[in-house]
Amino acid sequence: MILVSWVLIILMIALAILSIELKNLIAAVVAVGAVSLVISLLFLLIQAPDVAMAEASIGAALTMAIYIIGVRKTERSEKDG
Amino acid sequence: MIYYVGSFLLIALGLYAVIIKKNLIKILIGLDLIASGVNLLIISIGYVKGGTAPIFSRAGLKASMMVDPIPQALTLTAIVIDASEMALAVAFVVLLYKHYGTLDIKKIRSLKW
C-alpha cells in the first residue's frame, strides 16, 4: 500500500505540474481532472470511500466538464506567459 | 507522511499558478489545486494506521479500528464548496472573455495583484 501511494502521489504531482505548464488549455484542464481522479484513489487508499466518491463525481467529472465548457467558450491555448 | 508532502506540494503549486500565471484559466486551475491539496491534507489527518472506513456495514467491525469520521465529513463539505466556487469562477472568466476578448490578465484593465 505504501508503494502504491508513493506512485500515486508522484503521479499526482506530475499531473499538477503538467496542468500548470501545458499551453493547450483543454489538455491542462484534463490534467486537473486527472489530478482529482488520482486524489480520489488516494482517498480510497486511506479509507475514505465517501469522500472518494464525492471527489470522483464532483471534483473530477462535473468540475472538469464545467471547465471544458468554459474553455470552449474562450480560448483553446495559452499565449505566452 | 508522503500524503502530507503531496498535499503541501499541491498547495504550493496551486499558489504558484495563482500568483505567477497570467492566464485566467490557469489561475482557476491554481485555485482548484489549492483546494484539492487542502482536502487531501484534511483526510490524511484523520487517517489512523490500520484503520477501516467508518461504516458498520458488516458485523465484526470494531469502532476502535476505524479512521476518524470528522475529517471525512468536513472534506465532503469542502469539496462541494470548492466545486460551486469553481463554477462561479468559470462563469466570471467566460464573461471577462466576452468583455475583453482575451484571457491575458495583463491586458485586462485593473486586474493586477
Add this chain to the structure above:
Amino acid sequence: MVRKVVYSIFLAIIVLALAMFFAAYPFGKNKMTVGEYYLNHGVAQTGAANIVTSVVLDYRGFDTLGEVSVLFAAAAGVAILFFLAGGTKREQEDLTKPNFVVRVGSRIIFPFILLFGSYIFIHGHLTPGGGFQGGSIIASGFLLLYLSYPGTRTNRDGLSIIEGLAGLTFVVLGLIGLFLPQYSFLYNFLPKGTLNTIVSAGILPIIYIAIGFKVASEFAGIVDDMMCQVICRGGGK
C-alpha cells in the same frame, strides 16, 4: 524573474511552516477525541451504519445546511451572470451534430444513470455515498444529454421549484425539532429502525434524498446556463 524568485521564497516559507506544524502530528497516529465519541455512540444515537453520514447529517447537520446554501448561492450567481435579457432569441451555433450512436446510446444510458444516482443517495446512510455523490451523478447524466442533443434546454422553472422544495424540506425538517420537547434544530425525531435496513436512521435518509434532488438540480442548472453560453449566441448585456 526577480518576482518569480521572491514568490518562490514566499511559497517555500509557507510549505516550511506547514511542514513544521504538521511534524508534531504524524501521519497515521490516532488524534481523535470527538471522533471517537462518534464512532462509539454514532450507531446507537443516529441509527445510521455509515458514521460519516451520521456526522454529516446529524451531528454536524447544520454545516450541511450551509453547504447546500453555498451550492444554491453559486447556482444563483451563475444564473445572474449568464442571464439573457428577456425576449432575446437564442441562435444556434453551427455545431457538428454528434453521431447517431452517441445520441441513441446516451438516450439508453440516461435512465440508468438516473437510477444509479438515486440508488446512491437512497442508500447514503448504509453504504458510502449519499446525496452529494448521487446528485452529482444525476447532474452528469444531464450533462450527457446536453452533449448529445445540443439544442436541449431544461425547464428552468421546474428546476428552481425542485431546488426550493428540497431546500425547504431540509429547513422544515430541522424546524420541527424546535417544536419538540428536546428543543433543538435538526433533532432526529423519527424512530431509528433496525441498523442496515433502508428504513432506518430516522430523518437522515429523507434529508439525503432532499439533498440529492437539490444537488442534482443545482448542478443541472449550472450546466444548463454554461451550455447555453456555449451553444446559444446573442442576448446578454
Add this chain to the structure above:
Amino acid sequence: MVNLANPILLVVIPLFFTFLIALSGSFLKSGVKYLPVIAFALNIIVSLALIPEVVKNGMVIATTAGFKPPFAIDMAVDKLGLFLSLIASLLGFVASVYNLFYIDEEPQEKFHALFTLLVAGLTWMIITGDIFNLFVAFEVTSIAAFGLVGFHRDKGAIEAGFKYLVMGSIGGSFLLIGIIMLYAATGTLNIVDIAQKTSNLTFQQKLFPFAMIFTGLGIEGALFPLNAWLPDAHPAAPSSVSSILSGIMTTAAIYAIIRLTNTIFDFNQIYFFLMIFALLTLIFGEVSAFFQKDIKRMLAYSTIGQTGLFFFAFSLNTVNGLQGAFMQMVNHSLSKGMLFLVVGGMIMQVGSRNIDDFAGLGRKMKVSSFFLAIGAFSLMGLPPFFGFWSKLKIIFAALQNANAFLVASVVIILLMSVVEGAYFFKLLQVMYFGKQEKDVAVKEASYGMLFSVVVLGTVLLIISFYPAPVINFMHKAAAEIINKNYITLALKLGGL
C-alpha cells in the same frame, strides 16, 4: 409555541425565505421582493426577544441535533454578538425595503435570494460557536457576495467580482488550513472546547493556525495587504449590497478575529504586529480615499480606513480599547450603511458616480443630503455624534498607559481624522455650494428609499444623543471578552 429566543432562528429564518424565493420565483414573479423584508422583520423580532435572555444570563447557547456542544454545532450569542446581529438584521431589513424600489433589473428573484443569503451568512458568522461552521458561514457569505458584486454584468462589475472571487477563494483555503491545524492539535472543532485545550500548546503551535486564520478572515475584513479587492468590489455592487458589504461584512470578519484571538489564542506577543497592520490599513484607506473622484470608491476606501481604526483599538488589548473598538464598529456599521444607501439614491437621480456631478444636490435632494451630512459627521467624529464618543474612547484608551509608539499612533489617528474630514467636507462643499453646470432634472429619492435612510439615520441620532446605554453595554461586553467570560459562560450554559 416556539421559544423565539433562539439564536439559530437568526440563521434559519433567512435560509427558509431564501429557498421560498427559489420555490416561488417562477409564479410570484415580482412578488418575491417582499419576502426578504418579512424575513428580516422576523429576524429583528428574534434579536429583540434575545435581549432579555442575554442580559440575564450573559449568553444564550442553542445546540443542534439534540446533542451537547462539543459533539454538535452550537450557536452562541454573547452581548456583542447580539448587538452586531441586531444591527445586521436591522441593516438587512432596511436594505431590503430599499431594494423594493431600487432593483429593477432582472433576474430579480435570484438577486433577492442571494441578498437574503448574504445577510444570513453574515449573521451566521457572528453567532456561530463552532469553528468549521464559521468557515461554512464565511463561504456562504463570500459566494453570495461574488454573485451580487457581478450583478450588473458590466465590465467593472465582472472584473471586480472575479478579483474578489480569486482573493476570497484563497482566503477560504487559508482559513480552512488554519481550522484543520487546530483540529489536528486538539481533536475538536467547538471554539470553547478548543480554547480549553490550546493552553498546553507551544507558542509555535498556536502561531501557525493563527496566521492562517488571520489571513483568511483578514481578506474578508479588508486588512491592509489583503484588501485589493475591496475598492473595486464595493463600488461595483448595487448600492444596497455595498451597504451590507461595507456595513456588516468587515465588522463581522473583524469580530470573528477578535473572538478567536481572545478565546483560542491568548498570546500577548502578537498584538504589536496587529497594531502595525491596523495603522497601515488606516493610513492606506484614508489617504487613498482622499484622492478618489468616484463617490462609491471614496466610501469604500473610507471603509478600509475605519476598519483600520477599530482594529487598532482592538489590538490595544485593554478593556477600554476593546470598548472603543466595539463602539466604532457600531458607529461604522450604521453610518456607512446609511451613506451607501443615500448615495445609491443620489446616483440613481444624477446618473453618475463622479463627485463633481453632485454639485448643487444639497438644494435639490434636501432630505438625502441632510442624512448624508449626518453620516459623514459621525464617521469623522464631530462632537455631538456617536463617532465622536467612540473616537474619544479609542484615543483615551491608547493614551492610558502610553509609550512613545502609542503616542505616535494617536497622532496618526488624529491626522487621519483630519484627512477623513477633508474629503467629506470636500464632498459636502460640492453638494451644497457647488455650481451645477448642466441643468438636469433631479428629484428627491422615492419615499420608500428615504424611509430606509431615515430609519438608520434616526437610530444613529438616538444613540448619538443618548450614548450612555450603548457605552455601558459595550463596556460590559468588552470586559466580558477580556476576562474570557465567553469560555466560562459557555461552559456553564452549554454543559461541555
